[in-house]
Amino acid sequence: MAERELPPGLVMWPAGTASKNRVCVLISDIHCTDCTVGNQTASETDWQLFFEQMEFAVHNPGDKAQAPPEQRIDELLLILNGDIVDLIRTSKWAEAGIYPWQRDDPRFAEIILDIMRDIVAIHACARPECSEQPYSGFFYWMRQSIASLRARGIAVTVIPIVGNHDKELQVVPAARQLFYEECLGMTALDIGDSYRAWVAAQMGTAKDDMYPCMPFYFADTGLRLLATHGQWRDRDNSRSTANWKLSRGWQPQVWQQEQYRAFSEPCFGDTVAAGMLSRFICKMADTIDKNMPGAGRICNLLDEMDLYRPSVSAVVRLLAESRRLAWRTPEAKGLHDKVLRCFRESLVDWMSHDETWKSAHGGTKFGLHVLSVLSRIRWYWLEITLMRLMAKVQEPESDIKTRTLTGLPAFQPSYRELGLRLHVEGHTHVALEADLQFRQPRQGRNNYTYINLGAWRDSILPKRNRGYRRRGIGRALFIFDLARLAQHTPGDTYRFYARDMTSWGDRMDSW
Known part of the structure; x- marks a missing residue:
């Protein structure tokens, strides 16, 4: 569909010219911190298992152990759906004697950089010899997995969606560069022109940024997907501007004009x-x-x-x-x-x-x-x-109301006409799913699905009778768009599934 026919402000993921078999993997709310006020993210073992699962899904996209040529995956899109790093949960603000909303303070950018350097050391480097140090290795194991897939001829793109705990990267370019280079393993030369143009068109920023801002959402008709972090419908984590407030809902054209200030300013x-x-x-x-x-x-x-x-x-x-x-x-x-x-x-x-x-x-x-x-x-x-x-x-929603569901962007008539059927978010840290049906458009199966990815982290949860227990929780969404299979099996080219991981152990409750 031509861009002029798109809903106001919507910018689609740039489609390639060749039909490809793609798999898209989404996870949300990783919350990699500097561990000065506690470790937020999942353990190294959890991340190793997740990336093993991701590689297996890429190599085995169908129901057969050995995929035939028309089912083999050409491209992986890995979407990190917001709150990838957490630049607020740290003691460095208190130690410096300033607060994270004091962005005019000359020390603000340096503190952000200091936090990012520690995040790199804990989450993006190989495990240090001293195993007593905090360590998760999320970005390290991610880069190892991506290198393995690329060595087998699979194109891999990592798409970092901005959340509400990593939005400071939008306003400190040096920290954003550190994030791209050390965490995602991407230099300025690795960032393609089409990616830069996509981010610039969506966010209303310059096309020539060496390290572009993180996008606010991802929309792709082949994957039938619209993914965004979800802070845009949270009153405490969005900020009213001259032209937008929460009651106006999803308005990318207004956000674009204001360069998404509602979600980059302190909340x-x-x-x-x-x-x-x-x-x-x-x-x-x-x-x-x-x-x-x-x-x-x-x-x-x-x-x-x-x-x-x-x-x-x-x-x-x-x-x-x-x-x-x-x-x-x-x-x-x-x-x-x-x-x-x-x-x-x-x-x-x-x-x-x-x-x-x-x-x-x-x-x-x-x-x-x-x-x-x-x-x-x-x-x-x-x-x-x-x-x-x-x-x-302040308890997060344990369910989502039908009225709220029908108001989500992917389920609005103009978005449904594009073929979008799957709305994905995180933010609440509570994994949810719900299915909808609409009378229009009447094309194919009228299945529409909402999925909340929850969070990849340990959680402290009350036991049924008394006391508390630490539990590791994570959810990943796998979407398969097998475009090259369409000519052989038209009805079996699209599928998705959510894979949940819950872990307990003596180590987690050792204290």
Whole structure:
């Protein structure tokens, strides 16, 4: 379909001239951090297994162990669907004495670069000899897998979609270059002109950027796919601009004109609240006397606070655990007092910043006012109740409503007319799927599917009766577009499946 016939602002993935057998693999919310306030991403073993599965899917796209020539894959598209690296969950902001929303500070870009250098060392290099250091090797094993596929003649393209925790890469070109070169293994010469033109047309940026901004979405009719991170429908992680607000929904033509400022500027959830949580973890860890009874357990809780969803749940558990320790061990009473004092000081500090109030939307702002007033009472049971209420309100969706589904871009009439049938996102960290049917257009099977990829990370989840357990969770989506098979078997050229990985182990609960 000609570009003039596309819905306003929609920019499609550039199609090649030759019919190819393609496989597209999507994963979301990897959250590679510098590990200074806990490790966010999955373990090295999980990543090795995932990339082995990816290679197997490429070499075995059909139902037969040895694929016939017309089924063999020519090209792999690997889409990293947002929050690939996390530039907020770090102690470096607190150590520097600035906040991640203070972009005018001359140290801002250098801190981002410092965080990225540590991310490269932990996630993009071979395992260091000292195995005690944090390590996941995600980018290292990704590059190894890609090199193996290319050696067998398969074209591979990595497409990094911007999320809300890695959007600082959009505003610090030097950090973006480090990301492309050291994490993705792509120099400026490896980035093709068609890719640059695609990003520039979508994002409203210059075509000659050596290391282009990360795209906001991926749309391809052969794959029937529209993939985006999903922060565009989250009030706390998008920002109103002169021409757009959340109630207006998906409007790429407006975002394009404003160079996607609504999703690159600091927001309440991803920058302000997450930045303050990281500061609290850092300050709390520095305050604790490691020799006090129970201090080791509290430090372990601090290390894994970012593994809860929502993060407020981690604060609730920290306050409850420190109080329980004080009941059981009188010597630990001072530890609980320190936790409470640091929590209250962080809360007061958080509410003293203009950005906290400026970035919050109406409902959140009202809750902050209530919290500000009631927090002055300094009563533990009131504080813990308020935090539990906040956690309840912020719980991610365990399902998606039909009304919400039908409003997603891939399911709008003009997008369906293009042949898009699959809407994929992440962001909530909760894996979901749902199927829809529409009366129009009446071409082929009217199957439309929504898939949320969840997150690739460990999570802290409550057991059924009492206590908590650490569990590794991940989901990958594999889409097969076997264009060269169409002349032989027209009805079997497209399929997709989601593969979930859940891991438990003594090592994960070793502390």
